[in-house]
Amino acid sequence: MIEIHNIHKTFGDKKVLDGISGVFETGKTNLLLGASGTGKSVLLKCIVGLVKPDLGSVTFDGTYFTNNKLDIRQEIRRKIGMLFQSSALFDSMTVEENVMFPLKMLAKMPKDERMDRVNFCLKRVGLENANKKMPSELSGGMKKRVGIARAIAPDCTYLFCDEPNSGLDPLTALKIDGLIKEITEEYNITTIVVTHDMNSVIEIGDKIMFLYEGKKLWEGTRDNILDSDVPKLNEFIFANRLMRDAKKVEEEENGSHQ
Numbered sequence: 001m002i003e004i005h006n007i008h009k010t011f012g013d014k015k016v017l018d019g020i021s022g023v024f025e026t027g028k029t030n031l032l033l034g035a036s037g038t039g040k041s042v043l044l045k046c047i048v049g050l051v052k053p054d055l056g057s058v059t060f061d062g063t064y065f066t067n068n069k070l071d072i073r074q075e076i077r078r079k080i081g082m083l084f085q086s087s088a089l090f091d092s093m094t095v096e097e098n099v100m101f102p103l104k105m106l107a108k109m110p111k112d113e114r115m116d117r118v119n120f121c122l123k124r125v126g127l128e129n130a131n132k133k134m135p136s137e138l139s140g141g142m143k144k145r146v147g148i149a150r151a152i153a154p155d156c157t158y159l160f161c162d163e164p165n166s167g168l169d170p171l172t173a174l175k176i177d178g179l180i181k182e183i184t185e186e187y188n189i190t191t192i193v194v195t196h197d198m199n200s201v202i203e204i205g206d207k208i209m210f211l212y213e214g215k216k217l218w219e220g221t222r223d224n225i226l227d228s229d230v231p232k233l234n235e236f237i238f239a240n241r242l243m244r245d246a247k248k249v250e251e252e253e254n255g256s257h258q
């Protein structure tokens with residue numbers, strides 16, 4: 001479980017995060033949802049320690065992270081896997097070398113054990129025969145899969161995904177979402193996904209935090225998001241025609257039951 005308390009961040013005179021608190025649960029896919037520029041990525045970076053909040057704290061499974069001693073922060077960082085928007089694979093390395101990379105950096109693991117772990121992770125994401133391929137030979141969806149394999153390779157406890165669906169067709173996006181959710185549940189990790197994709201909300205939103213202009217306006221699950229009474233959230237959701245239709249069906253069904 002990750003807890004954040006009263007996170008503030010300002011760049012120059014622009015307040016980007018304005019006192020955000022909340023809990024991200026273990027074994028669940030926790031979404032940070034909001035329109036472009038609302039501070040989702042900055043909040044994610046504050047949580048992983050890539051950006052220092054001006055005020056506020058982050059706690060990983062009860063261990064205080066922000067401003068703690070370097071060795072404690074490093075210990076927590078070792079348990080974090082990251083999947084970046086662009087997949088961020090090393091273009092000059094094969095798939096196998098990309099997934100091996102964090103194992104070489106972080107773990108004192110014998111070579112054959114490292115290789116077993118790489119093969120295990122590639123198999124888990126459905127890429128068992130791609131070891132020797134170069135990133136340039138892969139489709140967007142395959143690159144995301146390699147990114148996921150690399151993120152989970154060091155046996156992560158926390159998984160952070162920044163817009164994992166960007167640039168993917170809807171069917172591939174669905175598969176990547178499904179894979180993230182499956183892995184989260186299978187290994188009981190705490191996953192945070194930054195997204196503005198309503199499909200992801202409906203497919204994998206176990207817990208959703210909606211941000212607007214640096215503030216948390218709503219928190220809930222995919223089961224109650226269509227019933228929110230927060231105007232800014234409704235504006236965001238029902239900009240999507242399918243969501244408007246879903247709401248209409250729900251209202252008609254409720255009407256017919258009364």
Ligand SMILES: Nc1ncnc2c1ncn2[C@@H]1O[C@H](COP(=O)(O)OP(=O)(O)OP(=O)(O)O)[C@@H](O)[C@H]1O
Nearest residue numbers: 011016034035036037038039040041042043194196
């Ligand atoms: N290092 C930085 N220096 C100055 N401003 C920044 C920096 N990082 C982010 N910002 C600003 O903070 C605001 C929030 O950015 P952020 O990337 O968190 O938005 P977002 O909600 O993730 O949007 P998107 O969905 O488009 O990625 C933006 O106005 C952005 O320009």
